Amino acid sequence: MALEPKKKKAKHEDSYLSVGEFNDKKKAAVPRAVLADEFTRQFKTVEVFAADIKDRTKTSELIRSLNDKFPLAGLEHLKRVRSIKHGKDAIIQIILCPKKKQCVDFTSSLKDILQQNRIDSELLGEPFVTNVAKHSPLTREQFSEASSCWPVNFHEDKYISRVLRGELFDDGELQLITKFMRLAIQIAATNMTSQKFPIGAVIVDPQTNHAIAMSYDLRYTGHPLQHSVMVCIDLVAHNQLSGAWQLDCEAVNGTWTMSERIPQLQEHLNFSHHNKHSLDSKPSETGERSLNVMEPSDLATNKDQICKSTPYLCTGYDLYVTREPCVMCAMALVHSRIRRVFYGCSDNVLGALGSRYKIHTQTGLNHHFEVFSGVLEEECRSIFEQSFAYDLC
């Protein structure tokens, strides 16, 4: 079989991109919101009894009586009445009550039930069964589906609508998201050469766009619990003079990182902000600041200052990580009060923020954060699949 001639590569990455290619490239960097299942669930209906209202002047009276005697428990999103066209006229119909399984001969028994509850069944036409939306609509799409059965109430959440339309981030924000994910990829790449786990994580303060901490994965070279996210959170804790692990780490231009970093990362640490919370008095010979240079008396003094001036762990911070976090890391993110998580590729086996579980949407937890997936997804997946780690999953 004849091989097609290879297409010439563009000399400069972006110089010769067509509009379509440019949009595709931009699209690849657009984060996808990982929402609770309620926002994407399949449309379901339930059956209710309804009837025509013979005398429309009695509509309000019937609504009051039926709301009182037969409240639509669990179906509060439904409007009690609807108007449908019938030739030149309009017919008003009203929901009587949900259909119950035991009501087989419903037409006769229902009229009896209405009479027993002092609802004048003579004001109503013959009861019939109709389908209505089972769940309250949360999106415009769900509202449209639900309304096709029976009118429903809908209070649009403008923020969610922007999220669903992919309009949450402007170009400047997308550039920053891409920049920090590229940094995470770079960190992950440092782990490929020495049989380590190629996952990189960066925690950023979005108020200053300053990377507070960045780390790679140490689960096979350090401690089994030292996933990159766990290490990164611990580095943030180091920044607050705390932390659970004795890590070989240091602060470079206000970014906490493992001491064994590659020189190329230095160029990514070109942040204007120095670490406000770093230990202020004794820079090392290289200009870097380290816990090691603190005297015990200074430590106590600074610890008080830091406790007052820093948020609790990751409060208000964003995490960028090349691979979807596991349950342990997701729960650590809950406990550390992270604000948003951006990840690259999914983990269909262990992923706890969209694939296997959606920890961040669990209503019983006392902290929730936003999650976005698919940021530079192919690059993040590629770097993982090139490594030995892929064989372990």
Ligand SMILES: [Zn+2]
């Ligand atoms: Zn993990």
